[in-house]
Amino acid sequence: MVRSLAMWTKTLSFPARISPNKTEKKDASTVKSPTVTPTPSTNSLAPNCVKNNNDINSLMNETNGNHEFGSHIYPDPDSEKAIMSSVVYCIHHKEGCKWSDELRKLKAHLNTCKHDAIPCTSKCGAQIPRVLMEDHLKYTCPQRRARCEFCNKEFTGHSLENHIGSCSYEPMYCENKCGMKVQRRHLGQHKSTECSKRLLPCRYCSKEFVADTLQSHLVKCGRVPITCPNRCDSSVLAREELEIHLKEECTISVMQCNFKDAGCRFKGPRYSMEKHLEENCQEHLSMMCNVVTKQQHQITSLKSALSRLSLNYSGTLIWKISDFSAKMTEAKNKEGMELVSPPFYTSQYGYKLQASLFPNGNGAGEDSHISVYIKILPGEYDALLRWPFAHSVSFTIFDQSTCPEKACNIVESFIPDPTWKNFQRPSKEPDSLGFGFPRFVSHEMLRKRHFMKDDTLFIRVKVDPSKIVAV
Template identity: 50%
Template sequence: MPGYDYKFLEKLRRKFLCPLCGKAMREPVQVSTCGHRFCDTCLQEFLSEGVFKCPEDQLPLDYAKIYPDRDLETQVMSLTIRCIHSEEGCRWSGQLKQLQAHLNICAFNVIPCPNRCSTKLIRRDLPEHMQHDCPKRKVRCEFCGTDFTGEAYEEHQGCCPQESVYCENKCGARMMRRVLSQHSLVECPKRTQPCPYCNKEFVFDTIQSHQYQCPRFPTPCPNQCGVSSIAREDLSSHIKESCNSALVLCPFKDSGCKHRGPKITMSRHLEETMRVHLSMMSSLVSRQRQEILELRKQVEELSVSSEGVLIWKISDYSRKVQEAKVRGNYESFSPPFYTHKYGYKLQVSAFLNGNGSGEGSYLSVYIRVLPGEYDNLLEWPFSYRVTFSLLDQSDPSLSKPQNITETFNPDPNWKNFQKPGGSRNSLDESTLGFGYPKFISNEDIRKRNYVRDNAIFLRASVEIPQKIIA
């Protein structure tokens, strides 16, 4: 709007207000024919619309009779106003005509930076801007003395070659930046440097101690075999595999040969002592065979049950029955078992095609006492009840199993229940244990599921009083 829109300290009288804009008149003009006054700009805008009448009384207007009202303008310019920045904090007040002079010094007035940096700011912030923020300000580097604009100085900071800085490797040295690169590459004790042997990076002042342990550091063969440069980590392999001067043991050391000499002479030793080595190997094989037999015996003893119960599975039953028919009186033996820990050693035998009175049509079952490890600690003769069972393999959820069971008490006068005196490998009738030649007929075996998946299960158990077990 063309009129003055400032904060006047007193309420304006009507004669100071432009009828068109409602504000204090700016460059007032008077229509001489009717005496009405308007802002010059407001009246020009009104007449530009093609209406040549006074806005107040609608009487015809003549440009020649419109004159500037100097007296009214003087009165308006003498009115008292506040600074246009009063809301920002300026406390100035004065005549309207003094406003421009005040704005030229007002601390709250927005002005452009005199360095033409495109920044506009209030006058009171100008010194701070000129000193610290203006990219066009003049700044002198304190290290090299060169003058820069503020913008160029920001780029120069941190890279001035004359600035004193500490070594980036934290060695403690301080120098001008222009010599820092040379120091870091050549002089700094904390610079990194590759080991010339393993190529790993190390701090310079530790690389010498590293070389005492470097796996690729060249070392001569301690056996003086002629190889002068071997990587430290390869030295052991060289001595073991390649060095002809290394002392080695004879390949027949395990068989008793004590010879030790340089690797290069070992082939001659082997040729000269071939007969001796052969004899040593024969002795070693004999010893090892005996050890294997003893170990096998120990394994068998460890695998023997010691709970007084044996469940013996006879697999491939049909073939073994046919074999028993062909061979006649063919006896099958169970694994041995103990009646209890540190107890009697027993074994069950079976004639699948019968023995004695049951031969040809029965399954015969016997038990006998074997020489055991603890026989000298036990009471003799063996006198504890023994039970044989042929186990029914029928599904218990479908029918109750009907095991074939026989029990007997050993006759203390019978010789086979006396303390064993040696091994019993003879199949003579006199060496049979006690049992049942007609335990179950071959016909009855087929009636239920005593044979299943071509296998039968025989169970032997010994009743030992609890006090003996304890």
């Protein structure tokens, strides 16, 4: 590219101060220094007559490159020679060009400088440094010719950039993240028919599943049609209906008799079950009666075991009597009404006792007092015990006052008389009345003190443990 002088000199860099090479010494009074007419232009090398680059080009054309050009700019040939002999750097020295020489050689250097910009040879209009021209023509020039690496079609550089993102042959990863790479033109078909991560409906239950899990679903899908394993006459069944079919509907399914728990061992197909039940009705009834009898014995045994587990073996009974007012009213309206306590033992292998209470009194305490008694019941270890019963027994009714210091319990006790039949070894049927206190607590005393609270009484029956049983 041909450059004007003004274009050269705008970026010139001088490595040293310019000093004219004058060897002759002349008298200062007779020799005039070469001068350059100053100009307001930023180009210090251009005279007043040169206003712009066009003027410089016209001057260069007029002089045809001869030294006459210098005579137009530099009125003094010596100054022109000195300036043109000045050593300068290439205007592209900041880009990395290391050339430096006389100013007059700059133009010739720029015509070959690899950092100097020249028009793109493909005529794209860009100014490209020579050193970058090859890369520009190969990679960035809009007018370059290039082939798409996917479809192998040839495009200009600008067209190729638009084509790259839409080439139908470009491989792309499936959007369903199945891991497959498919050409863009086949991507739609892959997603709809081939992708292992596409959603597919189960043809039996209509629920959607990922394609690679559909087979495992079909193994357990409840709506998959299957045939009866007994090969009965029924039509195809859904898998989830098979169990009910075998239990209730399949005519060939082998069944046990409904009375199998009673002892019937019959097994046969469902269609023969009705006939079996009709023919063996009497036998089944007999079996059920035997089952009932066995169950009754078991219930009795369980009740006995439960009562033994719940028995009190401490020799002391705390008897809680709830709803006492209602029981008192009932006792006044019903003569001889008696309340009985749970049975208890004097020790683990001792005497079996039971307390009784008459809310409206008995004997001497009738209609005025509460009567309490103790009776001896037939026990499991009576054969090993010493008779007659000789332990002292005490009855205590608790005062439920809120202030324990003011509470006043009533206690009555007795020592059994060995001559009384009440304390002899009991028969299987115990006495109807035991031994105790007909006038234990008066009804008037019950109202004065706090023996009854929340309509509840507490009575303690205690056997003196100082007397030792025979075992």
